[in-house]
Amino acid sequence: MAEKQQYQIYHTINLIPEGKVASYGQIADLAGLPRRARLVGYYLKHCQATENLKWHRVIKSSGQIAFPPGSERAKVQSENLAMEGVVVKNGRVNMKKYQWTPDITDILYKLKF
DNA sequence: AAGCTGACGAATG
DNA sequence: ACATTCGCCAGCT
Numbered sequence: 001m002a003e004k005q006q007y008q009i010y011h012t013i014n015l016i017p018e019g020k021v022a023s024y025g026q027i028a029d030l031a032g033l034p035r036r037a038r039l040v041g042y043y044l045k046h047c048q049a050t051e052n053l054k055w056h057r058v059i060k061s062s063g064q065i066a067f068p069p070g071s072e073r074a075k076v077q078s079e080n081l082a083m084e085g086v087v088v089k090n091g092r093v094n095m096k097k098y099q100w101t102p103d104i105t106d107i108l109y110k111l112k113f
Numbered sequence: 114a115a116g117c118t119g120a121c122g123a124a125t126g
Numbered sequence: 127a128c129a130t131t132c133g134c135c136a137g138c139t
Contacts (some may be wrong), residue, residue: 002136024121037121039136045120058120066120073120 005033006043008111013044015110016057019085020100021093023061030102032113041066056080063095 008031015030016022022030025037033039044055056077060066067074069091078088086098 041120061122
């Protein structure tokens with residue numbers, strides 16, 4: 001049950017293309033879990049396989065990095081994003097420019113529910 | 114079983 | 127632009 005949700009969330013996150021970002025709420029919605037932005041954060045925090053998860057492409061809807069500015073984790077995330085061409089300035093990114101806007105057919109094809 | 118917490122979000126001043 | 131407040135809801139205690 002909860003495992004299924006967790007899988008959907010991780011799967012959805014990994015659909016975010018390089019050079020783009022998505023918000024927690026956006027991921028929750030796409031994963032079929034509306035109003036569950038915090039749940040996305042919860043699962044990300046507790047997940048093990050961070051190695052193969054593109055968690056750094058997930059940020060707040062405001063464009064802010066979810067970690068305290070200057071913290072180690074915020075730094076790592078910023079660097080990962082910068083590596084993909086996403087400009088991070090003062091711990092936040094230009095959503096207008098970098099927010100992932102998934103193609104409807106893309107989603108219907110890749111997520112089956 | 115009731116209360117607390119939080120890698121959130123939107124509205125408000 | 128920034129801080130506060132409030133709503134949200136699964137999972138923990």
